[in-house]
Amino acid sequence: MNSQYQRHAALPAKANMEAHTVRITRRSLRTLTSLLFGVLLLAVLMVLVIAHQQNSDSIQQDANLMRQAWQQQQQEMIVDARDYANWGEGWKNLHLTVNKIWAWDEENFGPGLYSEYHYDGVFVVDGAGKTRYAVIDGKLSSVSLESWLGAQSILLLGEARKLHDAVARNVMIDNNPAIIVAAPITPGKVRDLPTLPGPPSVMLFVNIFTPEKLQALGNSLNVLEPRIASSVDEAQYEPRLVEPVVQGDPLVIRWKPKDPGFGVIWMMMPLLLFTALAVTLVTRRVIRHALHNAVISDRRFEMLAVSQSELADSEERFRDLAEAASDWIWEIDDQGRLRYLSSRFTAVTGHQVKSWMGRSLDQLISHPSHSLVSWLMHQEEEVQRVPLRCQFMSASGERRIGQLMAKTIRRNGLRAGFRGTVSDITHEVDAEARIQFLSRHDMLTGLANRVQLQEYLTTYLESVSEEDPLFVISFDLDEFKPINDTWGHSVGDAVLNEISQRLKNLLAPNELAARLGGDAFILLLRETTRAGVEYRCRALQRTVHQPIISGSHQINLTASMGIVSAPQDAAQPEALLRLADIALSQARSAGRNQWMWYSSDMANHLQSKRDMAQAIEAALKNKAFSLHYQPRYQLQSGKLAGAEALIRWQLEDGQWITPDRFIPLAEEKGLITAISDWVLMRACLDAYHWGEQRYVSVNISPVEFRANDLVQRVAHALRISGLPATRLELEITENVTFENPDRALEIMQGLRALGVRLTVDDFGTGYAALGYLKTFPFNGLKIDRSWMKEFPESQQAQSVVAGIVGLARAFALTITAEGIETEAQLKALKALSCEEGQGYFLGRPMPLAAFNARLREELLIN
Known part of the structure; x- marks a missing residue:
């Protein structure tokens, strides 16, 4: 009787508990539903904001590309104008007199500027403002610059003469934008040329951007349908590129925006709508099942346990990632003392973590010019995210190169220290140094290559004189090709390496040996007399004549040499190398195994052969x-x-x-x-x-x-x-x-x-x-x-x-x-x-x- 009463008494309590659970569930689900739909609404707004930002960024990127391309066109035309205007031949044939045979018939200043450089107009205007030479659309013309371009040409001519250099300006020609470059004609580096009284003649290049050229420019930049603004009202709208012109309103180029943000909207909106529908259906289903689920609390506890397990897994995953990464992690307090080092630190440096705790970061990591701790204290947070190259010593005493990244630690708005990573980039730095070495040295022999040879010649020819000449020897092994053909390239490479080492041993510290490829070498000697050079040549012959042993092969070689001196024969690197090669060719033709000095007769003989x-x-x-x-x-x-x-x-x-x-x-x-x-x-x-x-x-x-x-x-x-x-x-x-x-x-x-x-x-x-x-x-x-x-x-x-x-x-x-x-x-x-x-x-x-x-x-x- 009592137990039955107890069971009946328990029923209202159970019913009350169920009603309380339903109320809590309903209240919680209403709150959750509101939050979910709020998040969806926020996601929609974020998509719209991102789309708008992408459209703006795309317009700005296209504008930057168009501006850079326009400026690059101007710069390329300035370079071309300088090359032609500062040419001694141009001074003689375009300023002192207008030689149309030289300019047009021999194509030194003719149709090639239209066919190759796409210049629609090429003019030469003398000091009196008279057009002396004109090429329009690749054809010789008698049209004057002023009648073709208008009064704005006078401004360009005056500005070019005033600046004594090439100038580039924008103009409008027949409602088409154009770039005009004007440059005064000068003798360049050629000396002792005759002059004329009065202002110099001016050379002008004109590049008209027709709709077809604008479209081609847009295609190259992935800019859609570039065009000239058709009216003042249209010129006010974006996207646009505004460039000043010599006279009149600024040049405005418009194009069709890509609007990538619309693609984001079309991609994301259906997904968000589908998500909203799914959330609605899921919410209704959850509510229905939650009211009838007697074990909701148990499930929540189970979910909590799973979440705790996942959190533990996440922490363990982070630790494993930190230990497996090639970087080691560090952390210092606001005094620069180390308070954390990942275990990867020991694997990379060989040091024990505990031996460095509490010590200054500067004791572990150094920089050639400043203290790292002081640098961190005085830099902005954005600067700290820039990689900084530093050095540290491994436990074995080896100096290593590292790349440091840092971030400020803040607690309650105050700086509490710094943490970051260090990557060991020693191998990358060594590889970079190796690449730098190979860029200036021959890969096979280690001798200087053409780049270093050119640098040496350019440097020394600036100070060369009759009292302190530079001798260039073009040096070739006789009958080297049969060595490769008979015994293989490995033997040939061994021969080249041995010869290269012998050449280096015969040179003074301020002299240079370079390999141009194959068995062709260049030697630069600092001697004062021809007798001294010939003494060195005999030494070269003796060292080449010494047998070379490669495996079971004994190889005997001879060499031919062509000698030229600077500044007596030439003072330009290209000319010296060319003349030395001519002398070498004569030495070969004369029977090889000898040297010959360059003479003008050799060039005449070579010209006769040509x-x-x-x-x-x-x-x-x-x-x-x-x-x-x-x-x-x-x-x-x-x-x-x-x-x-x-x-x-x-x-x-x-x-x-x-x-x-x-x-x-x-x-x-x-x-x-x-x-x-x-x-x-x-x-x-x-x-x-x-x-x-x-x-x-x-x-x-x-x-x-x-x-x-x-x-x-x-x-x-x-x-x-x-x-x-x-x-x-x-x-x-x-x-x-x-x-x-x-x-x-x-x-x-x-x-x-x-x-x-x-x-x-x-x-x-x-x-x-x-x-x-x-x-x-x-x-x-x-x-x-x-x-x-x-x-x-x-x-x-x-x-x-x-x-x-x-x-x-x-x-x-x-x-x-x-x-x-x-x-x-x-x-x-x-x-x-x-x-x-x-x-x-x-x-x-x-x-x-x-x-x-x-x-x-x-x-x-x-």
Whole structure:
């Protein structure tokens, strides 16, 4: 009875407790709902504010880009104007007199300024204000500057003359904005030029920004639809760029804003609306379930426990992150004493944390110029966030470079100390120093590179004099390339390093050795006499001649040198290096392993070679070459076997240029391939009509074996001409076989595969061993004319010729004698069973028409 009463008595208490829980739940949920919707409303407002700020930032960024681009256009035009205005040639041809041939015809100051620099107007105005020269839209014009530009041109001319320098101003031309740069014409650095009384002439460049140019400028800057403001009212609106002009209202350029903030609104608003709807649905569901959830309190306690666990995990995560990071964390009080160091401090420095607690930060970390603690105390908080480079000592005594970041600790508005991090950037600093070193030194040898060489020359040439000259030596190793080709680049690099070290050992502290690449070096010597320089050159030769041991290889080298002196020969870095290179080239041409001083005759000789090379190119282009054919006969039967094609070059004045004058130069300048292609094609086309049994012989330069396309070029000539490959003979000197034997063999096998005949030319004058006759696929050999001079009168000549004939017969090669000039020679060769021959006695080289006539005569005789 009592227990039942107790149960019934408990029911109202339970019901009251449930009602109390419902009221608390409802009150809490109403508050929570209000907060949630308040947060959503605040989020909407923040999105709108962010969108507006992004639009403003975008407009400001575009304005900055347009302003910088406009100013950059002005600066580039000023640089161009200075280059042309401060040019001695411009002073002579545009100020002293207006030389339109120099300016326009030779394109020194003509259409290139329009096509390359896009300058719509180029003017030269003399001291009296008269337009002496004008180029408009890339065309020579007689329009005056004042009639084209108006009165504002007078202001520009006066301002340029007043400032004695280039000035850039904005103007409006036909409602289009334009930049005009005016610069007074000066002799520049050229001295002793004549002058004219009165003000200097002024050079003007005009760049008109048409709508197309403005659009192109906008595209390059990602600025949309830039244009000129169409009215005063439109000019007041943003976005815009306002620039002053010489006369009239300021220049206003407007463009279409990007409005990136609208994209943020379109992206975020649907998300916020969806969130609001979700919050509403979730809130209703929570209210419904909360009223009927009997274990709400237990769940809250569980959630609290989970939150505490997550908080503990978060703290542990922070500790793990601090210990795993490469930086170590520090904290000091307002007196600069350390009160916290992360355990990472020990891993980085080797010091124990406890040994540094309470000590000054300045004892641990130092700066070259000031105390870190004092610096922190007196700097603003924004400055403290800027990384500061500092130094500290590791426990092993090694000096390390660190980067310090700091932030002020404040409690109740008062400074309570500082905390921050230190990153060990020692390796980064070392790498930066290494990069700086490599920027001025050769990576392989450690010698100075072109940058340091230029700096040295620029510095020393400012004070050089006849009493204290500077000598520049262009230094090259002779025959270095075969070392790389034969033993590999590792051996070549070792040789370069050894030579570089020897060069450095021979230089004084105020002298310099630089490597320009490959085996090319430059030496800068501070001697007072030529005898002193030559003494140093002999020392250089001796040190280069010393053998170099690389692995199992002993390498012996020689060197060629070209010497030039400053200021006697030149006083500019580029000129000195160029002249030294000319002298080096002469030393090489004279036989290598020597030095030569630069002289003006060398430059003349070089110019002559350049003129000859240009003439060769012109002859190829104008088809000035021709072929003569020297008959070749079968000596035993007397029949005409074919002919050797010999190139001839006759100038317009009737002078003949012999092949020995231009063929070596063509080989040197890389023109021999074009000449050879022409000879091959012409000879094959001519020989096609000679009959099935007769062949044509063409000489091939050894240089052509250095490329891999000789077989393809010969095949092309045969295919176009229709000449059977068996009727083409290629004459090759025996020296080809030892310059690069493997490549030569591969190319010859390709030619033989075509069916072409290969003959050794000038046999007995080269240096190859007889074994190459067995190795290489030759069809025949020619006895050089030098052995025929004393044949058959000389017993020695008879023995040599007979030996060559016997050698050819032993290798089953067709033997041809060249240089047959007497009947006695012909009879003696027949007696030796020589198969073919050619020479003046049998027939001189002749044009194609004469050779065809001889062919017809032989047909009649037969």
